[in-house]
Amino acid sequence: MRILHLDSGRDMRGGQYQALRLHRGLLARGHDSLLLAPQDSPLLAAARAENLPADAIHPFRLRSRNFNLIHAHDARTHSLAALLARVPFVVSRRVAFPVKKSTSSRWKYQRPQLFLAVSRHVSEELMRAGIEESRIAVVYDGVPVPAEPAHGDSVVAIDTSDPEKGTALARESAKLAGVDLKFSTDLEGDLPTARALVYLTKSEGLGSGILLGMAYGVTVIASRVGGIPELIDNGVNGILVPNDPRAVAAAFARIDPSLGCAARKTVIARFTVDHMIEATIAAYERALSHD
Numbered sequence: 057m058r059i060l061h062l063d064s065g066r067d068m069r070g071g072q073y074q075a076l077r078l079h080r081g082l083l084a085r086g087h088d089s090l091l092l093a094p095q096d097s098p099l100l101a102a103a104r105a106e107n108l109p110a111d112a113i114h115p116f117r118l119r120s121r122n123f124n125l126i127h128a129h130d131a132r133t134h135s136l137a138a139l140l141a142r143v144p145f146v147v148s149r150r151v152a153f154p155v156k157k158s159t160s161s162r163w164k165y166q167r168p169q170l171f172l173a174v175s176r177h178v179s180e181e182l183m184r185a186g187i188e189e190s191r192i193a194v195v196y197d198g199v200p201v202p203a204e205p206a207h208g209d210s211v212v213a214i215d216t217s218d219p220e221k222g223t224a225l226a227r228e229s230a231k232l233a234g235v236d237l238k239f240s241t242d243l244e245g246d247l248p249t250a251r252a253l254v255y256l257t258k259s260e261g262l263g264s265g266i267l268l269g270m271a272y273g274v275t276v277i278a279s280r281v282g283g284i285p286e287l288i289d290n291g292v293n294g295i296l297v298p299n300d301p302r303a304v305a306a307a308f309a310r311i312d313p314s315l316g317c318a319a320r321k322t323v324i325a326r327f328t329v330d331h332m333i334e335a336t337i338a339a340y341e342r343a344l345s346h347d
Contacts, residue, residue, distance in 0.1 A: 057340060058088040060123040062113060062133035068098040070264035071150050074197055074332065075129045076102055081333035083108065090123075115140055125340055128168075138167040146170045146343050148195075149178050150261045152282040155185035162186075170343040172336065175262040175283025193339040196286075197264040198332025205273030205320055208249030211308070212274075213256075214265060215239035222256025222279065222299060229304035230254075247272040252311045256299060260284050267327050270294065270319035275311045277304065287327070293318035 061079055065072050075091065076099060082089040092113040093100040103110035115136065126145035128137045137145040147168045155165060165187060172195045173179035179192050213226040223239070230237045237254065240246040243265055247253065253269035253276045260282035267287065269276045278284050280296040288294035295310050297303045 057082075057125065057337075057344075058123045059090070059340065060126045061089065061091040061129060062126065062136065063091070063093045063097075063099055063129040064113065064132035064136075065099060065130060066094060066097055068102070070197065071129055071148065072097075072099040074148075074264065075099065076108075077198065077200075077329050078333060078336055079103065079108055079110075080106065081329060082337075085333070085337070087337075125344060127172075127340075134168070135164060138164045141167075144169040144343055146172055146339065148172045148174070149182060150174045152178055152181060152259045152261045154181055155187075157185075169346060170339060172339055173261075175286050177283040177286065178261045193335075193342060195335045195339055196327055196332065197262055197267055198327055198329040199264060199267045199271050199323065200329055201271045201320070201324055202248070205316065206248050206250050208251060210238045210246070210250045211235055211252045211254060211311075212240050212243070212246050212250045212269075213237045213254040214243075215241045220258045222258070225256050225299060225301060225304065226254050228301045229256075230308070232301055232305035233308040235308045243268050247274060250274050251313070251316075252277060252308075254304070255279070255284075256297075256304065257281060257284075258299065263287065266294075267323060270316075270327075271323040273313075273316040273320035275313070275315045276319060277307045277311075287322070288319075291315075293322050 063075050079089050079091045091103050091110040095112040100110055123143055126137050126141050128134045128147045134147045145168055149171050171192045173192055179194050182192055253274050255266050255278040257279050262283040266276050266278055276294040279299050288296055290296040295307045297307050
């Protein structure tokens with residue numbers, strides 16, 4: 057297959073890491089894959105640093121007939137593909153909030169051949185917006201599994217200014233529990249010396265940062281919202297909490313290496329990069345079969 061990937065993100069977040077891993081994996085499997093991203097984006101820089109086929113995004117490239125399929129990885133490139141694509145295209149849907157109901161939004165959402173929902177929760181939101189189930193495939197994120205699980209004592213929390221994320225709640229809860237948090241902007245750098253990850257949010261399609269913590273075998277304390285319960289079985293491979301400071305504070309006492317061990321096994325069984333790539337390829341084949 058010849059696939060053109062589009063991502064307009066200016067930051068390197070979960071969706072950009074998934075796009076990079078997918079692009080790399082498709083090339084390794086012999087597919088012809090090209091990634092387009094903003095000129096100054098960290099995603100384009102990361103792809104170029106690995107000598108992966110990548111270029112600055114430009115509307116002209118979307119009109120090319122040299123690709124079998126276009127994969128739009130975010131809302132802006134969904135709009136670009138809807139307007140300009142001359143071949144079938146699919147759209148990754150990672151967010152949990154409802155689809156807009158404007159006339160332009162309804163038109164845009166009728167254009168893709170297939171939506172790749174990051175969780176069943178996101179799939180259900182699409183169906184509530186009137187998207188037929190036959191036009192949705194659930195493709196979970198995949199993360200690399202480190203050779204060794206984490207060995208350390210720190211309790212890591214996500215450091216972000218995003219108002220949807222629970223940084224303030226994490227601080228308040230840790231203060232109530234008398235726990236020192238290590239706020240991180242680099243999970244892959246900080247998780248190897250952690251024993252727990254705190255991931256609090258008001259809304260979440262899935263949570264690739266949660267998966268990374270699980271892959272490192274740490275106890276993940278996460279909000280019981282969106283697609284997160286599709287990853288964590290409370291008390292079995294992690295801890296789910298309501299977004300309440302006392303409930304989160306109480307969860308610190310439940311940190312247990314056995315939960316982290318079970319979480320790592322969950323990722324190996326269901327959420328590796330290979331799982332994500334194979335599920336995406338199957339979705340591409342499904343989209344092209346309906347062309």
